[in-house]
Amino acid sequence: MYRVEKAERIADRIFEFWINAPHVARNAHAGQFVVLRIDEKGERIPLTISAAEGDLVRVVFMTIGKTTTQLSSLKAGDGIRDVAGPLGHPSEVKYWGRCIVIGGGAGIACLPILARELKEAGNEVLSIIGARNADLLLLEDELREASDELVICTDDGSKGYHGFPADILKEQVAEGNVDAVWIIGPAIMMKITSGVTREAGIKTFVSLNPIMVDGTGMCGSCRVTVGGETKFACVDGPEFDAHLVDWDEMMQRQRTYTDQEHESLDKYHDHVCRLEAKLNE
Amino acid sequence: MSKRAAEERLHDFDEVDHGLSEENAALEALRCMECVRPHCMKGCPVNIDIPEFINAVSEKKFHEAAKIIKAENMLPAICGRVCPQEAQCEGMCVLAHKDKPVRIGALERFVADWERKEGMELPEVAAQTGKRVAVVGSGPAGITAAAELARAGHKVTIFESLHAAGGVLIYGIPAFRLPKDIVETEIQQVLALGAELKLNHIVGRSVPVEELLAYDAVFIGTGAGLPYFMGLEGENLNGVYSANEFLTRVNLMHADRFPEYDTPIVRGSRVAVIGGGNVAMDAARICRRLGAKVSLIYRRREEDLPARHAEVENAIEEGVEMVCCANPTRIIGGPTVSGIECVKMEMCEADDSGRPKPRAMEGEGSTFTLDVDVVIEAIGQGPNPLLAHLIPDLELGKKGNIVVDEDGRTSIPHVFAGGDIATGAATVILAMGTAKKAAKSINEMLSS
Numbered sequence: 040m041y042r043v044e045k046a047e048r049i050a051d052r053i054f055e056f057w058i059n060a061p062h063v064a065r066n067a068h069a070g071q072f073v074v075l076r077i078d079e080k081g082e083r084i085p086l087t088i089s090a091a092e093g094d095l096v097r098v099v100f101m102t103i104g105k106t107t108t109q110l111s112s113l114k115a116g117d118g119i120r121d122v123a124g125p126l127g128h129p130s131e132v133k134y135w136g137r138c139i140v141i142g143g144g145a146g147i148a149c150l151p152i153l154a155r156e157l158k159e160a161g162n163e164v165l166s167i168i169g170a171r172n173a174d175l176l177l178l179e180d181e182l183r184e185a186s187d188e189l190v191i192c193t194d195d196g197s198k199g200y201h202g203f204p205a206d207i208l209k210e211q212v213a214e215g216n217v218d219a220v221w222i223i224g225p226a227i228m229m230k231i232t233s234g235v236t237r238e239a240g241i242k243t244f245v246s247l248n249p250i251m252v253d254g255t256g257m258c259g260s261c262r263v264t265v266g267g268e269t270k271f272a273c274v275d276g277p278e279f280d281a282h283l284v285d286w287d288e289m290m291q292r293q294r295t296y297t298d299q300e301h302e303s304l305d306k307y308h309d310h311v312c313r314l315e316a317k318l319n320e
Numbered sequence: 321m322s323k324r325a326a327e328e329r330l331h332d333f334d335e336v337d338h339g340l341s342e343e344n345a346a347l348e349a350l351r352c353m354e355c356v357r358p359h360c361m362k363g364c365p366v367n368i369d370i371p372e373f374i375n376a377v378s379e380k381k382f383h384e385a386a387k388i389i390k391a392e393n394m395l396p397a398i399c400g401r402v403c404p405q406e407a408q409c410e411g412m413c414v415l416a417h418k419d420k421p422v423r424i425g426a427l428e429r430f431v432a433d434w435e436r437k438e439g440m441e442l443p444e445v446a447a448q449t450g451k452r453v454a455v456v457g458s459g460p461a462g463i464t465a466a467a468e469l470a471r472a473g474h475k476v477t478i479f480e481s482l483h484a485a486g487g488v489l490i491y492g493i494p495a496f497r498l499p500k501d502i503v504e505t506e507i508q509q510v511l512a513l514g515a516e517l518k519l520n521h522i523v524g525r526s527v528p529v530e531e532l533l534a535y536d537a538v539f540i541g542t543g544a545g546l547p548y549f550m551g552l553e554g555e556n557l558n559g560v561y562s563a564n565e566f567l568t569r570v571n572l573m574h575a576d577r578f579p580e581y582d583t584p585i586v587r588g589s590r591v592a593v594i595g596g597g598n599v600a601m602d603a604a605r606i607c608r609r610l611g612a613k614v615s616l617i618y619r620r621r622e623e624d625l626p627a628r629h630a631e632v633e634n635a636i637e638e639g640v641e642m643v644c645c646a647n648p649t650r651i652i653g654g655p656t657v658s659g660i661e662c663v664k665m666e667m668c669e670a671d672d673s674g675r676p677k678p679r680a681m682e683g684e685g686s687t688f689t690l691d692v693d694v695v696i697e698a699i700g701q702g703p704n705p706l707l708a709h710l711i712p713d714l715e716l717g718k719k720g721n722i723v724v725d726e727d728g729r730t731s732i733p734h735v736f737a738g739g740d741i742a743t744g745a746a747t748v749i750l751a752m753g754t755a756k757k758a759a760k761s762i763n764e765m766l767s768s
Binding site: 062063066071076080081082083105106120121122123124125126252253255256257258259260262264269274288291292294295296299300302303306 | 481482483491518519520521522525526527528545546547549551555556558559561562564565568569573574578579580581582583584586655704705706
């Protein structure tokens with residue numbers, strides 16, 4: 040059992056968990072992930088490591104399916120059956136010069152650790168974060184502290200720049216002072232945003248999140264086509280050169296279990312409803 | 321043994337047969353010729369004293385028999401079930417030539433099952449040496465090495481990356497061939513010898529390489545965990561699985577019981593399994609139990625199938641259709657699978673293995689399409705590259721396997737390896753045999 044030390048809702052449907060997992064926390068780097076299984080009947084899901092301090096590892100997730108919804112119901116003091124990691128290659132942290140790190144949705148939570156490591160390697164770091172509206176933004180202060188500069192974007196203009204991170208990136212690319220870019224967020228956002236740096240040939244990393252089972256290269260569930268070759272996101276990635284990724288195929292494979300995911304979530308909601316009804320009797 | 325009817329088997333994941341009774345075991349044991357120079361033992365990769373244990377069974381001294389087996393093999397209930405005895409002990413039995421060999425595998429299984437029921441006795445453990453040994457992987461090789469090392473009095477820590485111990489015994493081999501409680505019990509026996517098990521630990525990641533190399537000795541048994549894909553067009557469509565993924569989803573994650581268990585699986589109504597080995601048979605037989613019509617596509621003839629004869633027979637009984645002399649050329653569909661196109665193969669001159677070489681036919685009528693909605697590729701797997709590549713100075717072979725000498729030594733003096741990571745994909749028992757050798761070398765090194 041791995042104890043949840045802190046569980047907090049930090050934005051609409053987005054949760055921040057600190058989990059006691061020394062074997063992960065002590066060896067974690069930006070770009071890596073954990074695979075966790077809540078209980079005996081649970082599935083194994085990958086979550087990117089958002090921070091590590093002492094024996095604690097932080098993950099930030101949005102409730103989407105059954106597992107993330109169930110996870111969000113855990114409180115400090117509860118246990119998670121299994122936490123394996125850190126998995127995958129760390130981000131390619133070295134001296135690049137001027138780096139831009141971009142986050143969307145829950146992916147924003149992956150930026151502070153990356154920005155800090157890039158800064159420690161001597162880089163100048165501009166962070167750009169985007170969300171549909173101000174309520175969906177997260178970890179702003181922490182990220183501001185970790186970067187040289189922070190730009191906030193909202194689709195509806197409720198905070199910061201009214202528009203997408205891709206717009207800001209476009210301006211930066213036009214100014215010609217960008218050496219490396221990281222984009223972490225929903226697949227469609229990574230696909231579109233990385234298009235901005237393609238022509239200029241700026242090295243752009245994305246963190247892919249295909250469906251995984253073991254996370255150790257054993258099953259091939261997470262295979263993606265990168266530069267015409269089959270790669271396993273769990274052991275060859277999860278970060279890849281954005282301009283080489285076959286995005287359409289990856290997004291198609293992400294939808295493999297859509298029907299079952301709905302079925303599982305509906306069943307869970309039913310179960311919770313019945314439980315609550317019983318408690319209220 | 322009493323084999324259950326196929327129609328009955330298709331409704332559950334229980335074993336095909338329930339093993340020998342005490343009476344029948346003793347009678348079978350009496351068939352042993354007690355050869356002066358027993359050949360059967362030469363066929364056993366872990367050197368069990370076969371005539372001795374069979375003799376004990378014939379006298380119904382079952383505890384004694386268990387003791388004799390466990391002196392050499394801590395996983396007898398597993399080996400009794402999954403060893404290819406026909407190519408090993410039973411294949412070498414003098415009776416094999418004129419009659420049927422003594423059913424050594426069934427007897428081993430009987431003894432192990434009997435002991436599990438009646439109460440297990442732990443083998444003796446030597447005085448503590450104070451030496452620390454790391455075992456990486458808890459599959460057949462790791463567990464065997466851990467048992468040998470713990471018995472020699474070393475402090476053994478087993479690291480396992482998954483949430484359950486057993487490696488391929490847990491994620492790979494389905495319950496109808498190897499019930500999971502048996503695997504758990506036998507692993508518990510090894511842990512009872514004093515070995516410590518750390519789950520969810522990925523060596524090279526959760527345990528840094530420097531920390532690993534700081535142990536007095538290291539045994540690597542990380543297995544053949546890298547699934548090969550054929551590289552077919554359409555291979556990344558939704559519903560195409562490696563056998564590893566398909567088996568892991570069902571055996572380890574219980575996707576067959578979705579949504580009670582959270583892990584989903586694409587439930588095909590018509591499935592194509594590509595390959596002819598034991599893994600292909602396992603995948604095909606699982607699909608039959610999930611209610612699908614199953615075609616197994618194999619490029620050579622039915623008599624060339626590399627799977628154990630008994631498994632092919634079980635698969636056919638259970639309604640798996642063998643599509644032999646055929647090779648897939650492309651998977652059709654988008655985004656889900658709708659079919660698989662194959663080319664017929666003709667058998668030509670014999671190759672190095674002595675079997676005729678298959679060659680794709682040409683011209684009209686040489687291709688055909690099967691309507692399927694799931695494809696499972698069971699064409700083999702390579703050494704798991706995760707750890708091997710993270711250890712500097714560790715010599716690797718062309719295919720990424722760890723290079724070892726006869727005694728399991730690697731290019732690093734206190735690091736040893738065994739099982740599929742060293743030999744390439746082989747059998748449970750061969751992995752155990754190489755692990756035993758490596759453990760012996762470790763014991764020798766640590767006592768000198």
